[in-house]
Amino acid sequence: MAEPPVIIWEHEVGRLLQYRDLIPRLEDALGKFSKRDSAEVIQPVRTAVPMQKHNGFMGLMPTYMENDGVLTTKFVCFYKREHGSSLPAVQATVVLLDPEYGNVxxxxxxxxxxxxxTAAVSAISAKxxxxxxxxxLAILGTGKQALSHYNVFTEMFSFKEVRVWSRTRQGVEKFLHSVGGFAKGCGSVEEAVRGADVIVTVTGSTEPVLCGQWVKPGAHVAAVGACRPDWRELDNVLMREAVVYADSREGAMAESGDIILSGxxxxxxxxxxxxxxxxxxxEKTTVFKSLGMGVEDAVSAKLVFDQWTAQAHKL
Structure with missing residues (x-):
């Protein structure tokens, strides 16, 4: 008889998941995904269910890793919030199943x-x-993704300067307070990115905020926002001049407005x-377009569950 499912809350996930453990597993999973071996990773493009009344959509992200024995799906809701809204822009739940029995x-x-x-994969792109x-390092945006990117990029690399920009001064001040001071707030995107070696875009923008004319030749851009076909963060100049990489080519061609609309x-x-x-x-200007993939959630969920199980057995 199958064991009843466990519930692992946010604070426990945060305690169990560490970048030093996660990054090598994600690198391995990204490599397996791109080999296109059907026995390794089965991951359809994310299904999007629009919720027009609430100005958002729900994404369904199932993944099966046969050789690793991992079956998961993530339910994630994205919203386009008004500036200053106290409502969350993203909410997500991951379900881990037994692939043999099908139980949760x-x-x-x-x-x-x-x-x-997401931040770990962006850091892998920079690596x-x-x-x-x-x-x-320049970070455009000051939400949860901005903070996670700051944490992993400063853990993995030795930047001498970190610049941060947000649409609101309050957002910048809150971010600077949360990271303890090793960052500089900027009043404009251009000020933040001029001369930057690495630029992370984690905004909620639907129109381009980063212009190619401001980007230093040879810089690397990790573009994380704009996860819908009609949303943009990067302008045509940057997209057409840079060498573009993605987590999933198929996903990027179906979901990324930065790629679709720029051609x-x-x-x-x-x-x-x-x-x-x-x-x-x-040696060239590069853009990594991140859409997020189910295989990344699958690897992360298995790591969390394995850590939770190991600690439960010690009790």
Whole structure:
């Protein structure tokens, strides 16, 4: 008889999930995904259910990793909120199932998983694509994703300067307070990104906020927001001049307004670079377009559950 499912709440997920454990597992999963071996990873493009009344949509992200014995799905709701709204822009839940029996093994909060695995993959993109000796990091946006990106980028790399921009001064001040001071607030996007070696865009914008003319040649951009076909963060100049990478080529061509509306070509997936089948053009301006993938949630959920199980057995 199957064990009843466990519920793992947000604070427990945050305690159990660590970047040092997560990043190598994500690198392995990205490589497996890009090999297109059907026995390794089965992950359809995210299904989107519009919720027009609430100005949002629900995404359904199922994944099966046969050789790893992992079956999951994530339910994630995205909303386009008005500036100053106290309502959350993203809410997520991950369900882990037993692939042999089909029963639910665990239901866990997906907020920490979403924030951490997204930031970790952006950091992997920087590890693969940014120029050696990068000194200046710019972050556009000050929400949960901005904080998770700050945490992993400052943990993995030794930037001498971190610049932050938000549409509101209050957003910048709150962010600076939360990170303890090792960052500089900027009054405009141009001020934040001029001369930056790495730029992270984690905004809720539906129109371009980052212009290619402001971007230093050879910089690396990790573009995380704008997850719908008609949403943008990056302008045409940047998209057409940069070498563009994605987590999933299929997902980017179906969901990324930055790619669809600019007509930019996706040169490679991160997994192709990890597998050595595509080059990492560090000498050129690069854009990593992140849409987020179910395989990233699957790896993260398994890690959380394994850690939770190991600790439960010690009690």
């Amino acid at each position: 093994k665990a239901v866990m909060d997906g907020e920490v998983i979403t924030a951490m695995r 693969l694509l940014m120029r050696p000796g990068a000194e200046v 930019a070509e996706v040169f490679a997936e991160l997994g192709d670079v990890i597998n050595g089948t595509k080059a990492a053009h560090r």
